[in-house]
Amino acid sequence: MGLRFSDVCIDAHDTHALASWWSRVLGWPAEDTDDGDVALRAPAAAGPDWLFLAVPEEKVVKNRIHFDFTPEDQDAEVARVLELGARRVDIGQGDESWVVLADPEGNEFCILAAP
Incomplete structure (x- = not known):
């Protein structure tokens, strides 16, 4: 049994706005998921997909990653x-x-x- 790195999950106050911004930066398509999140689908061999998850709070400290x-x-x-x-x-x-x-x-x- 092994693991596959499939998603980078990013907390966002406004998932659609942030995913749309990163979609323009990366040139990757954004799509809504069945769970209400927004995903950026990475092209083949470009790494994992990015998944934007809604959170109620704003970012307040330096990223740890x-x-x-x-x-x-x-x-x-x-x-x-x-x-x-x-x-x-x-x-x-x-x-x-x-x-x-x-x-x-x-x-x-x-x-x-x-x-």
Whole structure:
């Protein structure tokens, strides 16, 4: 018996708005689930699906886990994601090669330097 990593579950105050935002960032389709959640379906070999779960409270502390994305062009991707509504976040990272951003509900993620 083994385990398969199938979903990343993300608590969201507004599941449809946050899933729609990430759908635009990632280019993955969003769909409502039978349970009332919203899923982003990952393309083949792109990793697990993302499942947005409704919670009543807003995010109030720094994430204990976050996403890292490796772009072909870091500056272009940072600009694109900022234009979509992300914001820069200072979590004490200092002057590093990655850029820390937050989605519309405040979940931190990093855009790494291009390889």
